[in-house]
Amino acid sequence: MGAQTDGPGPDGGLPHGDGTAAAPVTLRGATAALGGRPVLRGIDLTVERGETVALLGANGSGKSTTIRAVLGQVPLTGGSLELFGTPLARFRDWRRIGYVPQRSTAAAGVPATVREVVSAGRLARRRFRPLGSADKTAVREALELVGMADRARDPVEALSGGQHQRVLIARALAAAPELLIMDEPLAGVDVASQEVLAQTLRDQVAQGTSVLLVLHELGPLAPLIDRAVVLRDGLVERVENPDRLHDLACHPHGSVPVEHTGPTIEQGLSVGGTETKARI
Numbered sequence: 001m002g003a004q005t006d007g008p009g010p011d012g013g014l015p016h017g018d019g020t021a022a023a024p025v026t027l028r029g030a031t032a033a034l035g036g037r038p039v040l041r042g043i044d045l046t047v048e049r050g051e052t053v054a055l056l057g058a059n060g061s062g063k064s065t066t067i068r069a070v071l072g073q074v075p076l077t078g079g080s081l082e083l084f085g086t087p088l089a090r091f092r093d094w095r096r097i098g099y100v101p102q103r104s105t106a107a108a109g110v111p112a113t114v115r116e117v118v119s120a121g122r123l124a125r126r127r128f129r130p131l132g133s134a135d136k137t138a139v140r141e142a143l144e145l146v147g148m149a150d151r152a153r154d155p156v157e158a159l160s161g162g163q164h165q166r167v168l169i170a171r172a173l174a175a176a177p178e179l180l181i182m183d184e185p186l187a188g189v190d191v192a193s194q195e196v197l198a199q200t201l202r203d204q205v206a207q208g209t210s211v212l213l214v215l216h217e218l219g220p221l222a223p224l225i226d227r228a229v230v231l232r233d234g235l236v237e238r239v240e241n242p243d244r245l246h247d248l249a250c251h252p253h254g255s256v257p258v259e260h261t262g263p264t265i266e267q268g269l270s271v272g273g274t275e276t277k278a279r280i
């Protein structure tokens, strides 16, 4: 778990944290339906301050719907959601939250440059006033963090899928959020860039940022994860603790101690009890 800070944010701007211990996310008994079908059937999920929580599970288990519910994009039909201790209906401080959507939902042909897309991450902080020098610095630093500074003037349409993903991550980082929510941030990102992302996230967490992310593969993010919540068919199937994650991170090639006979974290991909992915 990263350090919890109440000091100034990384940009020297708003303090990270409000001095209280309110968890960034408290979802209790959440139910939701899409297309008339129940998709979330009673999800409990908490992200404490400074914590990094991974949501795992098979295709269609409800991971994206859960984070969209946390963002208020999918209405709950039951249960409750609090963000930073405030019920969703009264929560207004969305600039405290950064969101990296699934790549496929964000790659629509927007005629904007890389810098413009990343600058959009600062606009909510500015209440849509023109960006100041601190904003421009934050945008430049975010682009440098994801290794895209040299592409700042390029149209996003000219980027590869993985590069596009890195720009979306930079957009979220530029806002210096207290809670960073990412839906499959590693999708389409090459191994070297995954390492860069892991280091970037490590730095964010060390500054007190909380992280909730959907993953199919833990990859280089494994050592950062405090808790993995495995969903299955709209319910929490199990929660993996840090010791288990440590084993996986230390024995990535199958030498996990034999007493771990249950499904592996990566088998958040298991379907109907049938393992679809070998133990790594």
Ligand SMILES: Nc1ncnc2c1ncn2[C@@H]1O[C@H](COP(=O)(O)OP(=O)(O)OP(=O)(O)O)[C@@H](O)[C@H]1O
Pocket (backbone or CB within 6 Å): 034, 035, 039, 057, 058, 059, 060, 061, 062, 063, 064, 065, 066
């Ligand atoms: N707009 C929609 N209308 C109807 N059903 C939907 C809609 N979006 C998602 N669903 C259904 O909700 C269920 C959960 O979908 P969700 O996208 O949350 O799964 P996921 O765990 O994120 O999957 P994946 O790993 O494939 O991204 C699936 O059965 C899906 O078909």
